[in-house]
Structures are given as structure tokens and as C-alpha cells.
Amino acid sequence: GAVVSQHPSRVICKSGTSVKIECRSLDFQATTMFWYRQFPKQSLMLMATSNEGSKATYEQGVEKDKFLINHASLTLSTLTVTSAHPEDSSFYICSARGLGGDYGYTFGSGTRLTVV
Amino acid sequence: QKEVEQNSGPLSVPEGAIASLNCTYSDRGSQSFFWYRQYSGKSPELIMFIYSNGDKEDGRFTAQLNKASQYVSLLIRDSQPSDSATYLCAVPYQAGTALIFGKGTTLSVSS
Numbered sequence: 001g002a003v004v005s006q007h008p009s010r011v012i013c014k015s016g017t018s019v020k021i022e023c024r025s026l027d028f029q030a031t032t033m034f035w036y037r038q039f040p041k042q043s044l045m046l047m048a049t050s051n052e053g054s055k056a057t058y059e060q061g062v063e064k065d066k067f068l069i070n071h072a073s074l075t076l077s078t079l080t081v082t083s084a085h086p087e088d089s090s091f092y093i094c095s096a097r098g099l100g101g102d103y104g105y106t107f108g109s110g111t112r113l114t115v116v
Numbered sequence: 117q118k119e120v121e122q123n124s125g126p127l128s129v130p131e132g133a134i135a136s137l138n139c140t141y142s143d144r145g146s147q148s149f150f151w152y153r154q155y156s157g158k159s160p161e162l163i164m165f166i167y168s169n170g171d172k173e174d175g176r177f178t179a180q181l182n183k184a185s186q187y188v189s190l191l192i193r194d195s196q197p198s199d200s201a202t203y204l205c206a207v208p209y210q211a212g213t214a215l216i217f218g219k220g221t222t223l224s225v226s227s
Binding site: 045110112 | 150218
């Protein structure tokens with residue numbers, strides 16, 4: 001089945017630094033990748049949608065200059081949290097979609113970001 | 117703006133009972149519906165999805181759609197303590213686009 005690898009699983013960084021999260025589709029070509037954020041006791045909130053080779057589309061209220069998304073290949077998308085602050089601490093999850101059908105939503109294992 | 121609503125629970129059932137989880141959706145034109153299970157600190161895992169043309173059964177899980185009332189249900193038969201988790205309902209913004217998630221229902225199965 002489709003597998004999406006997300007790294008790192010946990011990261012602690014100092015306030016003001018940047019953190020990069022990678023999301024790789026291992027056995028299929030991910031034409032579209034979605035990035036979600038989940039705060040404790042809350043549901044997944046879509047941050048942005050990225051299509052390979054084009055700029056990401058950000059949801060309202062998500063700062064595109066703070067959350068940089070790159071989808072340079074059909075198997076890799078990255079999310080960089082720039083100048084991280086404690087309020088950016090959250091669980092970040094990517095989802096990749098390949099070709100054909102709604103069953104193509106495969107989720108990564110998530111990244112727990114803690115900014116201190 | 118599409119919305120997905122779920123009762124946050126917790127829903128408590130004894131082991132072996134049937135757990136019934138519901139989800140309402142705002143867009144009458146929604147064509148596909150997803151149920152995910154999420155354990156604490158983990159990423160969601162797909163339980164099943166259905167299209168607007170019918171219900172679906174997979175093992176102990178059954179997803180049922182009521183288009184007239186715009187809700188979709190997930191029934192878990194013979195509930196096990198390992199089923200204790202948060203269950204998320206989701207629909208795509210549009211076909212092939214990102215999933216919109218409800219807030220999830222927490223299920224607790226007691227042994």
C-alpha cells in the first residue's frame with residue numbers, strides 16, 4: 001500500500017530558529033501534498049496544499065512567509081517553520097495524494113514540534 | 117465553506133457492545149466520506165471511506181450514509197478496548213482536494 005514517510009517525528013527548537021519537516025511518498029508519486037496542523041484536543045486544520053512544481057496554496061490565516069512549503073519533486077514536500085515561536089508548537093501532519101481516487105489520501109506519521 | 121460536525125464525546129461503551137458515531141456535513145453535494153481513527157499522539161489512520169451511492173461494511177466496521185439528513189455514521193460492532201481512540205470524520209473540499217475534518221469523537225471502550 002501507499003506509504004508516506006515524515007521526518008523528524010519529534011523536534012525541539014529554540015525560539016527564533018527554523019525547522020524543516022520532510023514528507024516523502026515512498027512507493028507512489030504524490031501529485032498533491034497537504035499540510036495540516038493539530039493543536040492538543042483539536043482536529044486537523046489544513047494549512048496549505050502543494051502541487052509538484054508549483055507554489056503552495058495557503059489557507060486563510062496561515063502566513064506563507066512563515067510556513068514555507070516546497071514541493072520540488074513528485075516524492076518530496078517540505079515544510080519549513082521559520083523564526084519559530086512557542087505558539088507554533090503543534091503536531092504537523094502531511095498527507096499525500098497520488099493519482100486516482102479518493103482512497104489516495106495517505107498520511108505521514110506526524111511531527112511533534114516544540115519551540116522553547 | 118464546507119463544515120463537518122461531530123459530537124466530541126466521550127462516548128463510553130462496554131466491551132462487546134456496538135459503538136455508534138455520527139457526523140453531519142454541510143454540503144449536500146459531498147460525494148465521498150471518510151472515517152479515520154487517531155490514537156493519542158499519533159497520525160490518523162484510515163478506517164474506511166464511502167461514496168454517496170451506498171453503505172459499506174468492512175469487518176466490524178460499517179459506514180452508513182443518510183443523504184436526506186446529511187449525516188454519516190460509523191458503527192463498530194463487538195467493540196474492543198483497543199478501539200478506544202478519537203474518530204475523525206472527513207469530506208473533501210472538492211473531489212480530489214484536501215480533506216476537511218470534524219473535531220472528532222472520543223470513544224472509550226471499557227473492559
